Amino acid sequence: MSEYQIVEPGSETVLRDGTIKLHGPEAFEGMRKAGRLAAAILDEVASMVEPGVTTAEIDDKVRELTLDGGAVPATLGYRGYAHSCCISINHVVCHGIPSEKTLKEGDILNIDVTPLLDGWHGDSSRMYFAGEPSLKARKLVEVTYECLMIGIEQAKPGNRVGDIGAAIQAHAEAHRYGVVREFCGHGLGRLFHDAPEVVHAGRAGTGPMLKPGMFMTIEPMINLGKPPVKLLNDGWTAVTRDKSLSAQFEHSIGITEDGCEIFTLSPAGQHKPPYA
Numbered sequence: 001m002s003e004y005q006i007v008e009p010g011s012e013t014v015l016r017d018g019t020i021k022l023h024g025p026e027a028f029e030g031m032r033k034a035g036r037l038a039a040a041i042l043d044e045v046a047s048m049v050e051p052g053v054t055t056a057e058i059d060d061k062v063r064e065l066t067l068d069g070g071a072v073p074a075t076l077g078y079r080g081y082a083h084s085c086c087i088s089i090n091h092v093v094c095h096g097i098p099s100e101k102t103l104k105e106g107d108i109l110n111i112d113v114t115p116l117l118d119g120w121h122g123d124s125s126r127m128y129f130a131g132e133p134s135l136k137a138r139k140l141v142e143v144t145y146e147c148l149m150i151g152i153e154q155a156k157p158g159n160r161v162g163d164i165g166a167a168i169q170a171h172a173e174a175h176r177y178g179v180v181r182e183f184c185g186h187g188l189g190r191l192f193h194d195a196p197e198v199v200h201a202g203r204a205g206t207g208p209m210l211k212p213g214m215f216m217t218i219e220p221m222i223n224l225g226k227p228p229v230k231l232l233n234d235g236w237t238a239v240t241r242d243k244s245l246s247a248q249f250e251h252s253i254g255i256t257e258d259g260c261e262i263f264t265l266s267p268a269g270q271h272k273p274p275y276a
Contacts, residue, residue: 002196002208007189012119014190021189022213027120028254028261031189031215034122035252035263037069037115042126043268046275049128051105055087059098062113071115074123074192081236086112086125093221093229093238093246094183105131108141110248114192121188123217124264125250129273136224137245143175144222144247145272151200151218155253155260161196161207168220169201178227180246183238185217188252212257219250 005019009026023031044065048058063084066073073084088096088110089103096110103109112125127141147168154163164185172179185198196208200220223229225244232239240246249272252263270276 004211006213012190016191016194018195020187020195020208020214022211023189023215023254024213027189027215030118030120031122031252031254031263034071034115034117034120035124036122036267037066037071037117038113038122038124038252039264039266040069041065041113041115042111042124043266043270045111046128046270049103049109049130051103051107051131053130054100054102055089055096055098056100058087058111059083059085062111066113066115069115069117071117074114074116074121078192084113086110088112088246088248090245091240091243093180093223093240094248095236095238097234097236103130106133106137107131108133108137108245108247112250119190121190121192121252122264123188123192123250123252125219125248127247127249127273128275140177140222140224140245141247141273143172143177144220145249147171147200147220147222148218148249148251151220152251152253152260152262155210155216155218155255157210157212157255157257159210160205161198161210162202163204164218165199165202166204172220172222178223178225180221180223180227180229182229183221185219185250187214187216189215210255212255214255215252217250217252219248221246221248
């Protein structure tokens with residue numbers, strides 16, 4: 001049985017204790033601001049993504065935009081991580097480390113940002129194209145975005161976390177894609193990662209009940225090939241075991257009385273590539 005904790009307005013002492021936090025209107029406003037900044041950063045870096053650009057250059061821009069927005073990158077220093085975002089290219093599933101590596105024609109990549117603004121985490125990621133991707137890559141990205149939005153449709157009071165994963169899994173597997181299990185969505189708010197875990201596969205009607213005031217990410221990682229991944233020696237970078245392409249989109253949401261609010265929608269309408 002899941003335990004829920006009502007977070008009092010203005011509370012700064014929120015612990016990662018396994019409870020699912022329930023938030024009020026002030027917290028929703030804090031998450032809106034953090035989410036808007038995350039989305040605006042992802043809008044802004046879209047014009048940088050082209051062959052010949054290094055992922056370190058993009059990371060520098062993310063850090064600049066985060067600081068200019070009055071926030072700090074939550075990833076910077078997190079468990080020793082030394083960068084302001086994660087950039088995952090082609091067969092990298094998640095947590096790709098920015099470097100002097102240059103983007104190449106046809107690369108697909110995920111940029112994942114989390115500005116920490118006034119104590120609230122705005123966590124979001126999008127896919128981007130460097131030049132013209134293959135038709136297979138383009139289709140994978142399209143279906144992955146559909147998986148995200150299909151999962152979000154299930155995020156409403158009375159449903160369970162398993163309903164989100166089951167809907168995502170059904171859509172991905174209908175296209176013969178693999179759904180990553182080793183990494184998942186999560187609760188967030190004052191904390192970067194909190195309960196509940198939101199696995200993007202599973203059985204409908206299982207898992208914690210969704211209640212108004214819950215904050216979480218939904219962030220399906222979908223592989224062109226089989227689901228399994230492996231972690232590289234750097235301790236961060238996760239790649240597909242079969243070296244197939246992988247794609248991911250992520251939104252931060254809050255459960256409302258009649259559905260959910262997406263905190264990280266693009267202000268410019270740049271929801272999925274190609275971007276104007």
